[in-house]
Structure formats: structure tokens, C-alpha cells
Amino acid sequence: MAPTRILVTGGCGFLGSEIVRSLISTNDYDITAVDINPPSLGTSSFAQVRYVRANVLDPEELQKVFNQAKPVVVVHTVGVYHVGAARYGEKGQETVFEINVTGTRNVIEAATSCEAKALVFTSSVTVLLDQMWEDFLNADETWPTGRATTAYGQSKTAAEDLVLAANKTDFATCSLRSAPIFGPNDPACMSIFHRCIERGETPFIIGSGTNLCDFVYVSNVADAHVLAVRNLLKSGTAAGEAFFITNGEPITARDFCIAIWKEFGHVPSFQVRIPKALAWWLGLGAEWASWATGTQGSLSRGVVWDATATRYVSIAKARRVLGYDPRVSLPEALKISCKHFQRQLDGRSKS
Amino acid sequence: MVSAKDLLYLTAHPRQLRSIIQWKVWHNPVHERDESKECESLKRCFHFLTLTSRSFSAVILELHPELLVPVALFYLILRGLDTVEDDMTIPLEKKEPILRSFDDIMDKDGWTFTENGPNEKDRQLLVEFNVVIEEFKKIKPAYQVIIKDITKKMGNGMADYANNAEHNKNGVNSVEDYELYCHYVAGLVGEGLTRLFVEGGLANAALLKRPELMESMGQFLQHVNIIRDIKEDFVDKRRFYPKEVWSKYVTNFEDLFKPENKELALNVSSEMILIALTRADDCLYYLAGLKEQSVFNFCAIPQSMAIATLERCFQNYDIFQKNVKITKGEACELMIQSSQNLRLVCDVFRKYLRKIHQRNNPHDPNFLKISMQCGKVEQFIESIFPSQKPPIDAAKSPVSAEQAAKEAAAAHEARWDTYYMILAVVLTITIITGSMLFIAWLAGARFDIAFSEFKQQFGELLGSSNASGAPVSSLVEDAPGHVEL
Numbered sequence: 001m002a003p004t005r006i007l008v009t010g011g012c013g014f015l016g017s018e019i020v021r022s023l024i025s026t027n028d029y030d031i032t033a034v035d036i037n038p039p040s041l042g043t044s045s046f047a048q049v050r051y052v053r054a055n056v057l058d059p060e061e062l063q064k065v066f067n068q069a070k071p072v073v074v075v076h077t078v079g080v081y082h083v084g085a086a087r088y089g090e091k092g093q094e095t096v097f098e099i100n101v102t103g104t105r106n107v108i109e110a111a112t113s114c115e116a117k118a119l120v121f122t123s124s125v126t127v128l129l130d131q132m133w134e135d136f137l138n139a140d141e142t143w144p145t146g147r148a149t150t151a152y153g154q155s156k157t158a159a160e161d162l163v164l165a166a167n168k169t170d171f172a173t174c175s176l177r178s179a180p181i182f183g184p185n186d187p188a189c190m191s192i193f194h195r196c197i198e199r200g201e202t203p204f205i206i207g208s209g210t211n212l213c214d215f216v217y218v219s220n221v222a223d224a225h226v227l228a229v230r231n232l233l234k235s236g237t238a239a240g241e242a243f244f245i246t247n248g249e250p251i252t253a254r255d256f257c258i259a260i261w262k263e264f265g266h267v268p269s270f271q272v273r274i275p276k277a278l279a280w281w282l283g284l285g286a287e288w289a290s291w292a293t294g295t296q297g298s299l300s301r302g303v304v305w306d307a308t309a310t311r312y313v314s315i316a317k318a319r320r321v322l323g324y325d326p327r328v329s330l331p332e333a334l335k336i337s338c339k340h341f342q343r344q345l346d347g348r349s350k351s
Numbered sequence: 352m353v354s355a356k357d358l359l360y361l362t363a364h365p366r367q368l369r370s371i372i373q374w375k376v377w378h379n380p381v382h383e384r385d386e387s388k389e390c391e392s393l394k395r396c397f398h399f400l401t402l403t404s405r406s407f408s409a410v411i412l413e414l415h416p417e418l419l420v421p422v423a424l425f426y427l428i429l430r431g432l433d434t435v436e437d438d439m440t441i442p443l444e445k446k447e448p449i450l451r452s453f454d455d456i457m458d459k460d461g462w463t464f465t466e467n468g469p470n471e472k473d474r475q476l477l478v479e480f481n482v483v484i485e486e487f488k489k490i491k492p493a494y495q496v497i498i499k500d501i502t503k504k505m506g507n508g509m510a511d512y513a514n515n516a517e518h519n520k521n522g523v524n525s526v527e528d529y530e531l532y533c534h535y536v537a538g539l540v541g542e543g544l545t546r547l548f549v550e551g552g553l554a555n556a557a558l559l560k561r562p563e564l565m566e567s568m569g570q571f572l573q574h575v576n577i578i579r580d581i582k583e584d585f586v587d588k589r590r591f592y593p594k595e596v597w598s599k600y601v602t603n604f605e606d607l608f609k610p611e612n613k614e615l616a617l618n619v620s621s622e623m624i625l626i627a628l629t630r631a632d633d634c635l636y637y638l639a640g641l642k643e644q645s646v647f648n649f650c651a652i653p654q655s656m657a658i659a660t661l662e663r664c665f666q667n668y669d670i671f672q673k674n675v676k677i678t679k680g681e682a683c684e685l686m687i688q689s690s691q692n693l694r695l696v697c698d699v700f701r702k703y704l705r706k707i708h709q710r711n712n713p714h715d716p717n718f719l720k721i722s723m724q725c726g727k728v729e730q731f732i733e734s735i736f737p738s739q740k741p742p743i744d745a746a747k748s749p750v751s752a753e754q755a756a757k758e759a760a761a762a763h764e765a766r767w768d769t770y771y772m773i774l775a776v777v778l779t780i781t782i783i784t785g786s787m788l789f790i791a792w793l794a795g796a797r798f799d800i801a802f803s804e805f806k807q808q809f810g811e812l813l814g815s816s817n818a819s820g821a822p823v824s825s826l827v828e829d830a831p832g833h834v835e836l
Contacts, residue, residue: 252708
């Protein structure tokens with residue numbers, strides 16, 4: 001059987017490159033990886049993959065790339081998000097919408113006009129869970145979206161709606177709502193948690209410390225994408241559907257942090273509990289202070305919300321329809337990720 | 352009966368005292384055993400049941416009449432088997448054939464066994480085992496087949512262990528061995544009971560299609576017993592903690608009991624507790640398949656006790672020094688909560704899991720896995736009893752225009768219903784008030800005086816008493832009859 005032509009947008013990114021790796025291991029695909037920053041010579045890339053530079057915000061350039069690659073399936077992973085205070089604020093959100101929504105629209109258009117058969121979109125659990133001060137316990141895909149309060153959650157919702165609305169009999173689409181992803185080379189999670197050690201913030205528990213959250217290891221999300229591609233090309237039972245993709249191992253945010261810190265050899269020597277209400281006021285104060293001084297502190301009301309919210313979902317639908325099963329469990333996943341991060345740190349300090 | 356220490360404890364824990372009183376005063380068994388219809392040998396069997404089982408006799412005695420006798424006999428037969436296996440004074444060549452053929456013994460009228468050592472606490476049961484056999488013959492053949500089958504499997508399993516010199520010297524080796532051992536002594540009981548429940552029509556037959564669930568029921572209880580009894584077993588020269596677990600932390604099993612190894616001993620116990628906890632969600636799932644209340648209580652009460660005991664043992668160094676138990680008050684509270692419905696039992700599990708989670712020690716090598724397991728069970732409970740419902744989305748519902756019209760009509764009707772209701776109430780009140788006033792008037796009430804009085808008082812209240820004061824007082828003087836009324 002001839003390999004199926006597949007195009008991965010953001011194919012050099014954290015998740016995109018992992019998806020490319022998973023696709024290669026199946027030996028079923030002829031892969032084109034599109035990225036705004038294709039790998040320069042000598043950096044890690046796969047010999048059997050065609051790397052092409054294109055910007056999702058440039059429809060003409062994008063169309064040209066698609067016409068050349070003639071993909072049967074498109075995997076659209078491009079997306080941006082803010083970390084820190086910007087996650088909760090208004091500033092700089094135009095770029096988030098531009099790339100996440102307009103970029104997605106451009107990709108859908110390019111894909112349909114070059115007669116691709118299917119599109120898998122990387123969405124986010126935030127389409128549901130980013131509703132400030134709301135808790136979600138074992139929520140499933142029957143919950144309505146559109147109530148997100150962060151720009152990222154809203155932009156992902158709009159993009160997901162575009163993708164699912166584009167689903168037709170000759171163009172099958174589905175959306176994978178991934179939990180926060182961590183893994184080797186991850187651009188956010190590891191450094192955020194590692195920084196807490198340097199800042200001496202590890203003893204502080206905000207809220208009860210009993211709120212369960214979801215995370216997902218990068219190769220598990222990549223697996224889900226490969227499964228979704230296969231489903232859309234064969235049975236098509238996933239067409240027009242959204243799926244939550246997590247590690248299926250809800251854990252309290254506090255314990256997840258401790259587990260990471262332990263990998264770096266740090267265990268808080270004492271613990272201080274800060275009640276949620278007090279933390280809220282401290283957060284408000286910190287926001288004023290950072291506004292007045294123009295610096296960025298690590299506390300804000302948004303951070304308090306993120307730290308105290310109970311937000312976990314059910315992956316029963318992904319298991320049932322896609323046959324998804326998270327292969328790498330949290331303990332192993334954390335070990336790999338933290339080791340990798342430590343090597344990077346060591347490398348940086350040497351050079 | 353109650354010691355001064357207990358009294359002092361209960362004074363400090365009124366909640367537990369309340370539970371004890373509540374259980375003693377208000378607990379009504381779902382079914383009660385009818386002693387008047389029992390023959391002598393059955394009475395003797397029940398006598399042994401209460402004598403040999405500390406925890407199980409109470410729940411067995413309240414079982415549905417259909418299963419009361421079969422389950423009681425099942426218990427006594429396994430207890431008899433256990434008494435032979437346990438007794439180290441019986442030589443192996445004598446013990447093994449008895450263990451392997453215990454199911455055939457059930458066909459031998461009048462079989463008794465008198466060779467137990469004098470210190471074997473249940474030896475009298477075997478001395479009079481003929482009563483058990485006599486009663487066993489009377490129960491339904493279908494039940495007999497199940498009980499014999501399990502007895503055979505368990506007897507063979509026990510004989511294998513008795514034969515295994517390595518096991519007798521060094522105890523259990525791998526985690527796999529440990530679970531196999533627990534399968535023989537407890538998992539099989541779960542299987543036997545489940546088959547009895549289904550045969551009696553008191554449990555969902557689907558339970559038989561998920562054998563891992565009934566296996567977990569027995570495993571969980573046995574794990575908890577083994578974890579709790581480590582000290583007692585050690586004194587009796589028995590080791591059930593698998594070497595695969597403890598050898599990660601200490602070189603010799605005895606080292607676990609040395610005070611300088613406290614930290615390591617706790618690590619071993621928490622790994623054992625983690626292994627037990629992986630069965631917790633299966634147990635809750637199993638309980639959902641039980642149809643009859645007394646069967647539910649019979650299964651749920653020991654499970655609740657087990658999770659509470661596990662919590663008590665978690666990160667508790669006492670288990671290496673003495674016998675750790677839950678208090679009587681706690682036990683009563685658990686029995687009350689576990690003899691109602693699955694939701695309450697889930698609440699009990701969640702409560703103790705959260706306590707375990709709270710005490711989870713970041714330094715413990717199994718910290719992450721324990722936390723994940725607590726999360727897993729919590730998610731499972733949430734999946735069978737969701738605490739949230741997806742909101743009805745205003746934009747997306749109602750589904751069709753037709754339905755919308757229907758709903759609007761219903762709302763319209765409901766509004767008119769409300770109006771009619773208000774009208775009826777007002778009308779009723781008016782009629783009643785009117786007739787009361789009319790009767791008062793008939794009886795000679797002077798509303799004119801009352802009215803002007805009211806006007807005056809009201810005027811005074813508003814501070815304009817002078818203007819209206821004079822005519823009112825004259826009116827009052829004009830009406831002397833008022834005083835008499």
C-alpha cells in the first residue's frame with residue numbers, strides 16, 4: 001500500500017514534532033512538516049520528512065505549500081498561548097486570536113481547496129475548563145463550550161467551531177482537546193514548575209491542595225492524533241466530534257508539583273497553607289503592586305484560580321471511539337521530562 | 352464491659368458515642384433469623400458461627416433467609432479447612448490429604464476431626480463437624496455444588512502452600528505470589544459468595560462476567576488484614592509481606608521492626624497500602640451489582656471497615672509495634688453508613704481516601720502513585736455519582752421550533768394557573784373575613800368606634816393628634832355600650 005500523504009502544521013513545534021515522530025513509526029505516511037521555523041541544518045529533524053517554511057497567516061503561501069504537498073490528511077497543531085500574567089489579561093490577545101482562529105480558517109481553506117479528505121485539529125481542554133472560578137469534575141464532551149473567560153480558551157473555542165463546522169462527507173474533521181502538555185523540550189510546564197524551586201515558593205499551598213487536575217504527556221497526545229487520523233480515513237466514527245485527551249490520571253495540582261520538584265531533588269522542608277480567600281486578596285495586591293512598579297510578580301488572582309480550581313475530564317469517549325489509551329503513565333513521563341530538562345539546564349550552565 | 356479508658360475516650364468523642372447509641376437503639380436487621388423453626392444441629396451450627404467469627408457473624412445472621420444457611424455453612428466449612436491448615440502440630444503428610452479432599456468430606460456422614468492441637472482456638476468446630484455436614488446435605492443442591500467447588504480449589508491451594516518449604520521458611524516472594532496467596536484464601540471466597548448470590552437471584556448475573564471484580568472484593572479485605580497484622584504475624588513467625596516489596600528497603604525482614612529503620616518500614620507499609628488501594632474502585636463497582644439490601648450490607652460493611660482500617664494503618668508506625676484497630680464508635684458509624692446505599696459507601700471511601708491523601712508523605716517513594724490512585728478512585732466515584740450536570744445551553748436548546756412552541760404554551764398556561772390560584776386565595780380570604788366581620792356585627796360590634804379609634808391612634812402616631820383628637824374622644828364618650836362589650 002502506498003503511503004498516505006499527510007501534512008502537519010507546526011511540524012517542528014513541541015507537539016508537532018512528536019506527532020511527526022509517531023507518524024514515522026507507523027510507516028504508513030508520506031510526511032510534509034510545515035512550520036514558520038523549519039529546522040536549520042544539523043538540528044534534530046527526520047530525514048524522511050519534507051520540511052517546508054510557511055506562515056499560517058499568509059493564505060497564498062500556505063495554499064502553494066498545500067498544492068505542492070497534496071495532502072490526503074492535514075494535522076493542524078499551530079497555536080499560541082500566553083503564560084504568566086498575560087494568560088489572564090487583555091493585552092496582546094490579538095495575536096492569540098489571529099494565529100489560533102484566522103490561522104485555522106486559512107488551514108481549513110487550503111486543505112479543502114487541495115481536496116484533502118480529513119483534518120485533525122489540536123484543540124485544548126481550556127475550551128471548557130477556562131471558565132474562571134468554575135470547577136469541573138469528570139466533565140465529558142456533552143458539556144457546551146463557549147463560556148471560556150480567557151482569550152486562549154475563547155480563541156480555541158472559535159477555531160474548534162470552525163473545524164467541526166467544516167466537517168462534510170468528503171472532508172472529515174475532528175478536534176482533540178488536549179490537557180496541558182508536558183514532555184522533553186516542552187516550552188512552558190517544566191520551566192514554570194522548576195522556577196518555583198529557585199524562588200523558594202515550594203512550601204506554599206494555595207487553597208485546600210485537594211483539587212484534581214489533568215495533564216498529559218506529549219507522546220500520548222501524539223498517539224491520539226495518529227489514532228484520529230486513522231479513524232477519519234477508515235471508519236470515520238470520529239468525524240465532526242471533539243475529544244478530551246488527557247493522561248487519564250487526575251492528580252492534585254499540588255502533588256503534581258511535588259512530584260516534579262522531587263525529580264529535581266527538592267522536597268519542601270515545611271508546608272504553609274494559604275486559604276483561597278486570603279490568596280485571592282494577596283493576588284489582587286500583587287496585581288496592583290506589579291502594575292505600580294511595572295514588574296511582573298508570580299502571584300495574581302488568575303494564578304490563585306489556576307492553583308485552586310478542580311478541573312478534570314473524562315476520556316471515556318476517546319477510549320471508546322478512537323481506541324485511545326495513554327501509554328506513558330505520569331511517573332515515567334515525569335522522570336523522562338525532568339531528566340531532559342535537567343540536561344538542558346546543565347548544558348546551559350556549562351556554555 | 353466498658354472500661355474507664357473507653358468511657359474517657361467516648362466522652363472526648365461524642366460523635367462516636369452517638370454512633371454507638373444509634374446503632375444499638377435504631378438498627379433493625381433487614382432479615383431476622385427465626386430460631387424457633389431451627390432443628391438442633393442447625394442451632395449448633397449457628398452457635399459455632401458466633402463462636403468462630405468475630406466480624407462476620409453479625410452480617411451473616413442478617414442475611415436474606417434464602418442464603419442465610421448456605422452462607423453460614425460456607426463460612427463454617429472454610430473455617431474448618433482453615434483450622435486444619437493453621438495447625439502446625441499436625442504433620443504435613445496427615446494434613447495434606449485432608450486439605451485436598453475436604454470437599455469429599457462434605458459427603459461423609461458423621462465425619463469429625465479430633466487431632467487438632469489443644470491450643471487451636473476453633474478445634475471444637477471440627478470435633479463436632481458432623482452437625483455442619485448434616486445441615487449441608489439439606490441445602491439446595493445448586494448451593495452445594497458451588498460450596499464444594501470452592502472448598503476443593505481452596506483446599507488444593509492451601510495444600511500447595513503447606514507443601515512449599517520455601518514459602519514456610521521465607522514467606523511470600525513476589526507480588527504475584529502474594530496476590531495468588533490472597534486469591535486462595537480470599538479471592539475464592541469472593542467467587543463462591545458471588546455465585547451463591549447470583550444463584551439465589553439476589554445479585555446481578557453480570558457480576559460473574561467480570562471475575563476481576565469479585566476477586567478484588569476478597570483481595571482488598573485480605574490485603575488490609577495482612578497489612579494490619581504484620582506485627583502479630585511476625586510474632587507467630589509468618590510473613591505475608593512479599594519480599595519483592597520489603598527487600599527494596601531493608602535486607603532482612605526482621606529489620607523492619609528495628610526502631611532505626613522507622614522511615615523504611617513506613618515506606619514498605621505505604622507500598623503495601625498502594626497495592627491494596629488499586630482494588631478499591633473494583634470493590635465499589637462490585638457493590639453496584641448487588642440487588643438485595645441484606646446482601647449489600649453483608650458485602651459493604653466489611654469493605655468500609657477495610658478502607659477505614661487502611662487509613663488508620665497509613666503512615667502509622669504503630670502497626671510494626673502493636674495491633675492497630677479502628678475504634679468501636681467508628682465501627683458503628685461505618686456500619687450505619689454501609690447498611691443503606693452505595694452512595695453512602697462511596698462517601699465513606701472518598702472520606703478515608705482523602706484522609707490518606709492528606710497524610711501522603713512527599714518523601715515517600717510511592718508518593719506520586721498513591722496520589723494518582725486516590726485521584727483515580729475519586730474520578731470513578733464521580734463517574735457513577737456525578738456531582739455536576741452539564742448546564743442547559745440557552746443558545747442551543749430547545750432542540751426544535753415545535754418543542755419551543757410547546758414549551759411556550761406550557762409556560763403561558765402555567766402563568767394563568769398562577770393567576771387563578773391567586774384569585775381563588777384572595778376570594779376565599781375575602782369571604783371568610785367578610786363573614787367574620789358580619790358575624791361580629793351581628794353580635795353587636797361597633798366598627799364605627801373601632802374605626803375612629805384607629806384613626807386617632809394612627810394620627811397620634813404621625814404626630815397630628817390635636818386636629819383629630821377632640822371629635823374622637825367625644826365619640827367614645829357617646830358610646831358607653833362599648834365598655835360593656
